[in-house]
Amino acid sequence: MENVEWLQKGLVVLLSIAFFWKLIRYMWSFLKTEKDPVRVLVTGAAGQIGYAIVPMIARGVMLGLDQPVILHLLDIEPAAEALNGVKMELIDAAFPLLKGVVATTDVVEACKDVNIAIMVGGFPRKEGMERKDVMSKNVSIYKAQAAALEQHAAADCKVLVVANPANTNALVLKEFAPSIPEKNITCLTRLDHNRALGQILERLNAHVSDVKNVIIWGNHSSTQYPDVNHATVTTSSGGKLVRELVADDNWLNTDFIATVQQRGAAIIKARKLSSALSAASAACDHIRDWVLGTPKGTWVSMGVYSDGSYGIQPGLIYSFPVTCEKGQWSIVQGLKIDEFSRKKMDATANELIEEKSLAYSCLN
Numbered sequence: 001m002e003n004v005e006w007l008q009k010g011l012v013v014l015l016s017i018a019f020f021w022k023l024i025r026y027m028w029s030f031l032k033t034e035k036d037p038v039r040v041l042v043t044g045a046a047g048q049i050g051y052a053i054v055p056m057i058a059r060g061v062m063l064g065l066d067q068p069v070i071l072h073l074l075d076i077e078p079a080a081e082a083l084n085g086v087k088m089e090l091i092d093a094a095f096p097l098l099k100g101v102v103a104t105t106d107v108v109e110a111c112k113d114v115n116i117a118i119m120v121g122g123f124p125r126k127e128g129m130e131r132k133d134v135m136s137k138n139v140s141i142y143k144a145q146a147a148a149l150e151q152h153a154a155a156d157c158k159v160l161v162v163a164n165p166a167n168t169n170a171l172v173l174k175e176f177a178p179s180i181p182e183k184n185i186t187c188l189t190r191l192d193h194n195r196a197l198g199q200i201l202e203r204l205n206a207h208v209s210d211v212k213n214v215i216i217w218g219n220h221s222s223t224q225y226p227d228v229n230h231a232t233v234t235t236s237s238g239g240k241l242v243r244e245l246v247a248d249d250n251w252l253n254t255d256f257i258a259t260v261q262q263r264g265a266a267i268i269k270a271r272k273l274s275s276a277l278s279a280a281s282a283a284c285d286h287i288r289d290w291v292l293g294t295p296k297g298t299w300v301s302m303g304v305y306s307d308g309s310y311g312i313q314p315g316l317i318y319s320f321p322v323t324c325e326k327g328q329w330s331i332v333q334g335l336k337i338d339e340f341s342r343k344k345m346d347a348t349a350n351e352l353i354e355e356k357s358l359a360y361s362c363l364n
């Protein structure tokens with residue numbers, strides 16, 4: 001009998017401790033003024049995009065002006081000294097939101113507990129090269145880094161693959177990190193989306209805040225399909241379709257598409273280096289919208305795992321229009337697809353199917 005009483009008393013004491021502990025934590029969450037830091041991995045951090053993106057992240061461009069960050073920077077041994085230089089500059093910039101920098105050539109140390117992984121590391125395309133030329137080198141890197149992320153990153157880590165071939169690298173990463181939810185692995189087509197917006201803005205002399213809902217379908221390559229059929233512009237007399245305001249179907253169906261598809265190559269030709277500041281900015285846009293949500297009535301383009309929407313083969317990483325809420329993306333459903341669009345969407349899907357089998361042949 002006495003034993004039962006002691007057990008009851010012990011249980012009451014334990015429950016009271018648990019209750020007060022929860023209460024203190026709850027009150028603390030209101031009292032503390034600063035959020036816990038988010039750990040952001042940037043691979044290839046000593047490279048061009050790396051150099052452009054790390055100050056953006058440290059300034060709050062990616063996660064918001066109230067979100068402290070700890071940067072994890074990874075590069076390979078030959079770039080170790082340059083990587084250390086980037087770390088020194090980050091320290092010298094004294095960013096208020098930057099709570100720490102881990103600069104390393106050890107992939108395990110780099111991936112430890114990261115919440116967001118921006119995968120930029122790889123070999124970039126040079127003038128005259130096709131993405132397929134860099135396939136072999138890059139897919140092996142993504143196979144190896146998949147394992148490190150799977151074992152050492154935070155369980156809910158969101159992954160954005162930037163390095164080319166971006167869709168197929170993301171697919172390889174997904175296949176070799178089976179325990180990372182497929183919803184958490186994406187690739188960058190936001191740069192193409194922003195490029196499409198840029199072309200429309202120039203043509204209409206409009207402001208970026210007034211144009212929305214362009215779409216990039218498919219591969220981040222010259223077969224991608226930039227689609228303006230659902231895009232709108234806010235005017236003084238209400239929302240209008242981009243196609244109506246541009247009033248030049250010939251331009252929209254030919255030069256506009258070709259310009260967006262070839263923009264990466266045009267930048268490489270001009271700079272002798274691939275796009276870096278616009279790629280870094282687009283990667284920040286991609287993560288910001290994924291984490292913080294897309295504005296109501298607005299979608300963005302993201303390379304995501306196909307669930308068969310719009311007749312696209314399931315299991316490809318394909319760029320779709322998506323909305324984001326509470327850290328989750330969903331493919332926009334029910335858009336009307338005309339015959340012209342259908343052909344272009346299928347052509348870029350077919351290229352991804354070919355890339356997938358080429359990637360697997362490189363890995364064998």
Ligand SMILES: NC(=O)c1ccc[n+]([C@@H]2O[C@H](COP(=O)([O-])OP(=O)(O)OC[C@H]3O[C@@H](n4cnc5c(N)ncnc54)[C@H](O)[C@@H]3O)[C@@H](O)[C@H]2O)c1
Nearest residue numbers: 044046047048049075121122124125162163164188191279
């Ligand atoms: N998706 C897009 O919209 C988009 C846009 C622009 C560039 N890119 C691609 O992004 C990638 C990076 O471009 P960049 O201009 O910064 O190239 P870069 O050559 O300047 O930088 C790449 C960095 O990756 C490092 N690296 C190589 N192997 C690595 C590995 N195994 N682990 C970690 N780091 C490694 C290199 O040492 C280098 O510092 C390229 O593949 C490029 O084609 C994609």
Ligand SMILES: O=C(O)C[C@H](O)C(=O)O
Nearest residue numbers: 125164263264265274275
């Ligand atoms: O085309 C490239 O390799 C560079 C990059 O993907 C880009 O679109 O700017």
